[in-house]
Amino acid sequence: MxxxxxxxxxxxxxxxxxxxxxxxxxxxxxxxxxxxxxxxxxxxxxxxxxxxxxxxxxxxxxxxxxxxxxxxxxxxQVLVIRDTRPEHGAGPGQDTNLFEDWRLPLSAELKKRFKADVAQRLPATAQPSAAQWKLIFSDTPSTCVVAGAGAGKSTSLVLRILLLRHYLGYELDAMTVVTFTRESRLDFIKRLQQIFALWQIDLAPAAARELVRTFHSRILPLVRSLPGFAQLRAFENLGNDNPGLSEADSNPFDLRLNDAQRQQLNSCYSDLLGGSPRFAELISALRREALQLKPLDPDHPDVQKRVQVTQLAAQRDEELCDVIEDLWFGAGSWPIKGIEPCRETVQIRGSQFHVHGRLAGQDALVVLGFDPSESAQYQRPGAKLSVRAEWAVKRTLFQAFCDKPLIWLDNYASAKRLAATLAGDAVAGPGFEYKVSGELAPAPLLDAFVSAAGFIENLGLDVSAAVTAMSFPPGDSDSVFFEALALFWKALESHLLAQSPPVMSYNRMFALFGENNPENLRLLPDPLLRPLAHLMIDEFQDVSPQIVSWLRASLGEIRRRGAAMHVGRNAQHASLMCVGDDWQSIYGWRGSSPKYFIEFSKTFPSPANTRVMLVDNYRSQQHVIDAAEHMVKGMATIVGKKARASGPAAALPLSSVRVLERDEAALGQTVIEHYRRGESIMILFRKSSDKLLISQHIDEAVRMDFSLPIEQRRLRLLTYHSAKGLQADTVFMLGDCQYLTSSPYKNQVYRLAGLGLPGDAQAFDTAQKQEVQRLAYVAMTRAVRHCYWHVEAARGEIAKLPRAAAQVDGRQAFFEDLRGT
Incomplete structure (x- = not known):
């Protein structure tokens, strides 16, 4: 020193x-x-x-x-040493990668041999493009494949699997191909077996089904490996008695409840209602809110039109009450236990109207409605108006001017459900519907619970924790709804686990093995994790935060175990290949988000990543492609996307997307013309009522098509969402794509999940406004040759809402806008 x-x-x-x-x-x-x-x-x-x-x-x-x-x-003579090192040294940097730094062992000679074999065995029309070869030969631990509509990704994925198995000797039990729907899974299995057969490889059906899975079928074995859960059943699969439908075929987008599931929900509800005074109090408040007649602005046009006949309506009201009661009595729906019959009067603008009863022990009045099953032309003797019209006038006046709590029973079915609950039959369920703010329609209460909880869990959140973090304005009934949901959901999970054998929802399974519970993954033996080592996921733009958390946790655990997990095997390390198109992300309403695909390298950090852009479209002629891409213009997206018609599609004659005023008769006529030409046809609709309207105008085509064997039929009616992955020569779109509402609770939980832009208080609404544009893109890109879009005119408040048709630009050659001509 x-x-x-x-x-x-x-x-x-x-x-x-x-x-x-x-x-x-x-x-x-x-x-x-x-x-x-x-x-x-x-x-x-x-x-x-x-x-x-x-x-x-x-x-x-x-x-x-x-x-x-x-x-x-x-x-x-002494070396002077001045020690300038810090007194406390920093530790090594943290490696956050989910993969080891390795490369797929693909030599130039092996690539050349594989290309030669493909050229020999596959027809010229099926030869991979340069971009597809880049997918097949990707040697990095992670690969992001941006594949637009009609990009031919399925064959490329099959060739990738063939390369790993046949040329590198990787074991099939180290791979998983994930598809989202039963139809896409079956199609991929069929293609896999066909191509393997060209290499004289006999891929047994059972081995193919084990390789090609849904996320749901892959998580189930992990939970069943835990002590006491060997026979575990998925809640979503209860009531699945179809022997041809395996657990691997469940549809994650089907939210409908069957009788077996309702039985479990109702049983849990009954137990909780009897055991939790707070839950009973909340249900009582929700029932009252749900059944009360919703107020109407006195300035509403319907009110202004009917207020002029208030006095006349009051004069005939007692007779109207008699007729309505007779109809209910004849239907066996009146009187109702728990409702005291009475004819109390209510003052409406100085005139007296009558009710039919009062809830026992409460101050809520009850009015019986006109059941839709009764004839709309039914009249009182000597009356000018039908009973239905008289009832509509009374209802409007009560909505605008009645200041007392009022329950309006619209139909016999709702009355029977109410009667069951008033009689103490809780096993029948709550017996009323509830509309969560932002939903388009009310739903039975327990259905509403399942829908809201599913959305929250898909975002990777715990229901109770999310509800605690939410807030609502004073007096908002949704605050009561979500408090009741938190109590019910916790009770339901315990109730399902208490069954023999135990039952658990898929969301709960993914959460058990997500990033918040890494210790559970450490309990799994190597053979259960090994299929996740080399993952290939199709339609990745539709994954939810819940799935992403499970994938990240699983890949992290595989890396943590290291080489010991792969002793004596050719398939070493781990890899992830995700294929998707952020423009086709259309399931945000259930919690999916394209964010994880757009930010792929951030979501799945890797020492090296390959990005492949499949811009060749082998399905549609160029005008269809250009019109569809114009629909998503200006949205945040992956840079560099611009599709081009390729292969036979490039030789198709150009035909603009025709945008017309909504006219079911004209649509039907054009459908028949194209059908007679021998073309395949797809008619897409948004609402079930639209399907009925269409059917009335294409009877001739339907009769012709239904007379053919199934494999020869050329006409399909589908919703916009269910058409994804399919194609037809000509596509007819009926109805605009619009976001019609705003969801306060979804906006809150969206932000809790870290989705949306910072500072955006309506993050979910913003995402949905973009999703309606993507839905139109998906619909258009189903078309090979022609696309027609019949759009209703936007008027009043509807015109102010986000709608996809607003993106149409008639100045562009790829659009022919015939509206208003």
Whole structure:
């Protein structure tokens, strides 16, 4: 170390003190002398301290100079080391990659041999493009494949599997191909077996089914490996008695409940209602809110039209009550136990109207409605209006001017459900519907619970924790709904696990093995994790945060186990290949998000990543492609996407997408014309009522098509969503794609899940406004040759809502906008 003079006397170390006995004696002697005035205590200390300090500094300086002079020559021979390292060293950086730094062992010779074999065995029309070869030969741990509509991705994935298995010797039980629907899974299995057969590889059906899976069928074995859960059943599969439908075929987008599932929900509801006073209180409040007649603005046009006949309606009201009661009595729906029949009166703008009863023990009045099953032409004797019309006038007046709690029973079915609950038959379920703010229609309460909980869990959130973090304005009934949901969902999970064998929802299974529960993955034996080592996922744009968390946790656990997991096997390490198109992400309403595909390298960090852009479209002529891409213009997307018609599609004659005023009769006529030409046809609709309207105008085509064997039929009626993955020569789109509402609770949980842009209080609404544009893109790209879009005119408040048809630009050659002509 170097020798340096101290900077100042203040930095010197004070001299050592006397032993404590001698210090004590000196202190006692000094105090005595002070009392005798033999010394001045303060002066002595001042002089002593100053003298000591000055003498010590002088002594050190003299010694320093003398020692420096004497040791100078010797010091010249010593290497002066000045240690500038930090006193505490930092630890190594944290490796956050989900994969080891490795490469697929693909030599130039092997690639050449595989290409030659493909050229020999596959027809010329099925030869991979340069971009597809890049997919097949990707050697990095992670690969992101951006595949637009009609890009031919399925054959490329099959060839990738063939390369891994046949040319590199990778075991099939180290791979999983994930598809989302039963139809796509069956199609991929068929293609896999066909191509393997061209290489004289006999891929048994059972092995193919084990390789090609849905996410749901892959998570189930993991949970069943836990002690006590060997016979576990998935809640979503209850009631699945079809022997041809395996657990691997479940549809994650089918949210309908069957009788077996309802039985479990109702049983749990009954137990909770009897055991939780708070839950019973919440249900009572929700029932009252749900059954009460919703108010109507007195300035509403319907009110202004009917308020003029208030006095006349009051004069005939008692007779109307008699007729309505007779209809209900004849249907066996009146009287209702729990409702006291009465004819109390209500003042409406100075006129008296009557009710039919009162809820027992409560102040809520009850009015019976006109059941839709009754004839709309039914009239009172001598009346000019039908009973239905008279009832509609009364309902409107009550909605606008009644200031008392009022329950309006619209139909016999709702009355029977209410009667069951009022009679204490809780096993029948709550017996009423509830409309969560932002939903398009009310649903039975337990259905509404399942829908809301499923959305929250798909976002990777715990229901109870999410509800606790949510907030609602004072008096908002949704606050009551979500408090009841949190209680019910926790009880339902316990109720399902108590069954024999136990039952669990798929969302709960994914959560058990997600990033929040890494210790559960460590309980799994290697053979259960091994199929996830080399993952190939199709339609990745439709994954939910819940699935992403499970995938990340599983890949992280595979890396943690390291080489010991792959001893004696050719398939080493782990890889992930995700194929998708962010423009085809159309399941945001159930919690999916294209964010994870757009931010792929951030979602799945890797030492090296390959990005493949499949821009060739082998399905559609160029005008269809250009029109569809115009629908998603201006949205946040993956950079560099621009599809081009390729292969036989490039030779198709150009035909603009024709946008017309909505006209079911004209649509039907055009359908028949194209059908007679021998074309395949797809008619897409948004609402079930639209399907009925269409059917009325295409009877001729339907009769012709239904007379053919199934494999020869050329006409299909599908919803916009269910058409995904399919194609037809000509596509007819009926109805605009619009986001018709705003969801306060979904906006909140969307932000809790970290989705949406920072500062966007309506993150979910923003995502849905973009999704309606993507839905139109998906619909258009089903078309090979022709596309017709019949759009209703946007008027009033509807015109202000986000709608896809607003993107149509008639100045572009790929659109022919015939609206208003």
């Amino acid at each position: 170097s020798h340096e003079l101290p900077q100042s006397p203040a930095q010197l170390i004070p001299p050592a003190q006397l032993p404590w006995l001698r210090r004590l004696a000196a202190r006692l002697l000094g105090r005595g002398l002070s009392r005798l005035q033999a010394q001045h205590r303060d002066s002595w200390f001042l002089g002593h301290a100053t003298g000591q300090r000055s003498g010590h500094v002088d002594g050190l300086r003299e010694g320093f100079e003398q020692g420096r002079a004497e040791g100078y020559e010797a010091g010249r």
